[in-house]
Amino acid sequence: MENGYTTMWNRGYICAFIANALLCFSQNILNTLISEYSGILGAGTVLAGMITGLYFGISFLARPFSGPAITKLNKKHIMYFAYAMGVVVNVAYAVSNSVALFMVARILHGIQFAFIGSLTLVLAADYLPAQKMGTGLGFFGVGGAIATAIGPTIGMSICDWGNAKFGGNYGYVTVFLIAAACMLVSLVPCALMPYKPEAKEKLAALGKWYKNIVAKESIFPAVLMLLFAMASILYSSYMKLFAAEKGISGIGSFFTVYALVLLAARPLCGRLLDKYGIKKIIYPASACFAASFVIVAFSQTLWTTFIGAALAAVGYGAAQPSIQTLCVSCVEPVRRGVASNTNYFGMDLGYFLGPFCGGVVVDLTGKYSAIYLAGVIPVVLAAIIFALGWGSFKKYLER
Numbered sequence: 001m002e003n004g005y006t007t008m009w010n011r012g013y014i015c016a017f018i019a020n021a022l023l024c025f026s027q028n029i030l031n032t033l034i035s036e037y038s039g040i041l042g043a044g045t046v047l048a049g050m051i052t053g054l055y056f057g058i059s060f061l062a063r064p065f066s067g068p069a070i071t072k073l074n075k076k077h078i079m080y081f082a083y084a085m086g087v088v089v090n091v092a093y094a095v096s097n098s099v100a101l102f103m104v105a106r107i108l109h110g111i112q113f114a115f116i117g118s119l120t121l122v123l124a125a126d127y128l129p130a131q132k133m134g135t136g137l138g139f140f141g142v143g144g145a146i147a148t149a150i151g152p153t154i155g156m157s158i159c160d161w162g163n164a165k166f167g168g169n170y171g172y173v174t175v176f177l178i179a180a181a182c183m184l185v186s187l188v189p190c191a192l193m194p195y196k197p198e199a200k201e202k203l204a205a206l207g208k209w210y211k212n213i214v215a216k217e218s219i220f221p222a223v224l225m226l227l228f229a230m231a232s233i234l235y236s237s238y239m240k241l242f243a244a245e246k247g248i249s250g251i252g253s254f255f256t257v258y259a260l261v262l263l264a265a266r267p268l269c270g271r272l273l274d275k276y277g278i279k280k281i282i283y284p285a286s287a288c289f290a291a292s293f294v295i296v297a298f299s300q301t302l303w304t305t306f307i308g309a310a311l312a313a314v315g316y317g318a319a320q321p322s323i324q325t326l327c328v329s330c331v332e333p334v335r336r337g338v339a340s341n342t343n344y345f346g347m348d349l350g351y352f353l354g355p356f357c358g359g360v361v362v363d364l365t366g367k368y369s370a371i372y373l374a375g376v377i378p379v380v381l382a383a384i385i386f387a388l389g390w391g392s393f394k395k396y397l398e399r
Contacts, residue, residue, distance in 0.1 A: 012127035015193035021143025028151025049359025056351035058110025067341030086183030138270020153252035222346030227382035229350030265317035289315025
């Protein structure tokens with residue numbers, strides 16, 4: 001069913017794009033600091049990895065409630081709630097002075113993400129013409145790419161400045177408060193976004209809430225997303241500690257290179273996806289992404305890590321929008337909330353398992369470089385699963 005939009009650059013899509021970009025910036029300025037700050041508060045290596053991934057584990061557990069809510073309730077009201085909650089959780093990070101309190105803030109953040117992640121994807125898809133779904137969802141990630149480019153560097157720079165200027169942990173506190181401010185500003189595009197609720201008859205036809213937790217049509221791409229996310233999160237979770245181990249300075253530039261390449265890769269991939277389909281995208285994407293981990297693992301210089309960053313951006317930048325497009329395209333528009341929720345089940349679980357498994361690898365090997373060699377495994381496994389399952393799955397796109 002068409003939604004009446006003929007161009008992707010309409011008011012709704014633009015508002016969703018800006019709100020998502022601010023969300024991504026607030027996350028990226030603090031993501032690289034979570035594991036480190038957990039250690040400062042007293043967490044060991046494995047516990048710090050678990051705290052980093054706890055955000056996504058809690059989000060995974062909350063999705064049986066968030067998915068049906070996004071599907072059957074007023075999406076704009078939920079958006080207000082989710083973005084306002086982002087302000088609260090970032091302030092909670094700032095006032096936490098123990099591992100226990102920090103974990104509570106992380107749990108609240110996970111609940112918030114259970115709503116906000118799939119919601120922004122659904123709203124973006126709702127404002128896109130069907131024939132430009134791949135291009136639109138590919139470009140939708142550009143805001144996140146820009147945030148990835150400047151977020152980690154800004155976050156680490158502000159943290160270092162604050163710690164040097166005021167002593168103690170005031171640098172971390174400053175970063176958390178800036179993240180809260182970003183979420184506060186994001187309420188503006190939320191308010192400006194046009195929204196027309198679904199007809200009550202359509203919503204009633206979806207059945208009870210428990211029937212809107214998972215879309216069986218989207219389970220296959222959700223498994224692929226789990227594996228790609230499990231690998232991807234290793235870069236933001238452990239890159240700073242990896243660089244310290246290798247004696248590489250200026251590692252914040254890794255994320256800048258990653259994001260700049262991603263800026264070009266995602267829109268281009270979206271167009272190629274609309275033209276050629278996922279089968280011709282996913283294999284080269286997997287190869288590039290897997291190669292990035294090998295190169296980073298053996299890197300001894302900053303410039304070598306840049307090669308890995310570029311390959312990672314091309315690989316993940318091509319794979320993620322392809323999988324997201326699959327998730328929302330294999331169901332009717334009214335069920336996109338369920339499909340998106342299914343996609344984020346996979347992403348949440350992958351983001352939870354990645355840092356935890358990374359902590360285990362470090363505990364066993366004593367080397368952060370070993371994390372990136374291990375990152376090859378889920379990417380290769382995703383490519384194998386795609387090859388084995390694509391023949392059965394593609395029927396959902398042909399209906």
